[in-house]
Amino acid sequence: MLVVDRLPEIVAPEELNGKEGDKLVLTWEQRRWTRGRLLTARGREIAIALQTGSVLEPGRIVCVQPEWFATVEAAQEKTLLISPPDHHTALKIAFEVGNRHFPLAIEGEQLFVPDDPAMLQLLARLGVPWERRLAVFTPIGIGHQHEH
Numbered sequence: 557m558l559v560v561d562r563l564p565e566i567v568a569p570e571e572l573n574g575k576e577g578d579k580l581v582l583t584w585e586q587r588r589w590t591r592g593r594l595l596t597a598r599g600r601e602i603a604i605a606l607q608t609g610s611v612l613e614p615g616r617i618v619c620v621q622p623e624w625f626a627t628v629e630a631a632q633e634k635t636l637l638i639s640p641p642d643h644h645t646a647l648k649i650a651f652e653v654g655n656r657h658f659p660l661a662i663e664g665e666q667l668f669v670p671d672d673p674a675m676l677q678l679l680a681r682l683g684v685p686w687e688r689r690l691a692v693f694t695p696i697g698i699g700h701q702h703e704h
Contacts, residue, residue: 557593557601557602557603558600558601558602558603558619558621559602559603559604559605560602560603560604560605560606560618560619561604561605561606562606562607563606563610563616563617563618564617564618564619564620567617567620567625571620572620572625575620575621575622575623575624575625576598576623576624576625577624577625577626577627578596578597578598578600578624578625578626578627579596579597579626579627579628579629580594580596580597580602580612580618580626580627580628580629581597581629581630581631582594582612582628582629582630582631583631583633583693584630584633584659584693584694584695586612586631587611587612587613587614587628587630588611588612589604589612590604590605590606590607590608590609590610591604591605591606592604596626597629598624600624600626602618602619602626604618612628613628614628614629614630614692614694615627615628615629616628630692630693630694631692632690632691632692633670633671633690633691633692633693634670634671634688634689634690635661635668635669635670635671635688635689635690635691635693636668636669636670636671636675636676636679636686636687636688636689637666637667637668637686637687637688637689637691638666638667638668638669638679638684638685638686639665639666639667639685639686640665640667640684641684645682645684646665646667648682649667649679649682649684650667652678652682653667653669653675653678656674656678658670658672658674658675659693659695659696659697660695660696661693661694661695661696662696668689668691668693670693671688
């Protein structure tokens with residue numbers, strides 16, 4: 557098993573010539589893991605032991621080996637798509653989602669939250685329309701560190 561404890565800085569395209577491309581298809585939570593065992597799309601086992609606070613961004617090269625390399629791909633996940641009717645409602649939804657310590661993604665005028673019973677109860681209580689969607693989920697704040 558390959559252990560990755562450091563992500564490659566800059567990889568020139570010519571370094572990948574002739575190598576087989578592989579990918580790690582990861583959920584938003586897995587992209588935040590700094591420790592764990594993962595399986596690539598081609599069945600290779602990779603253990604990650606990264607520095608605290610590391611985030612595996614989609615498109616990021618995780619490792620380059622003599623015969624192959626692996627990049628991160630964001631997985632499609634079950635989400636709830638919310639289309640707030642106005643700015644005030646969008647802010648209220650964002651506040652309530654954050655108050656419950658759930659992640660929130662924003663795409664244009666639409667909000668996405670995990671498809672979770674607690675979120676379904678919240679949206680029913682707020683009376684806002686929603687629909688289930690399979691989508692790449694990238695919450696706001698991923699990769700941002702709090703400054704003290």
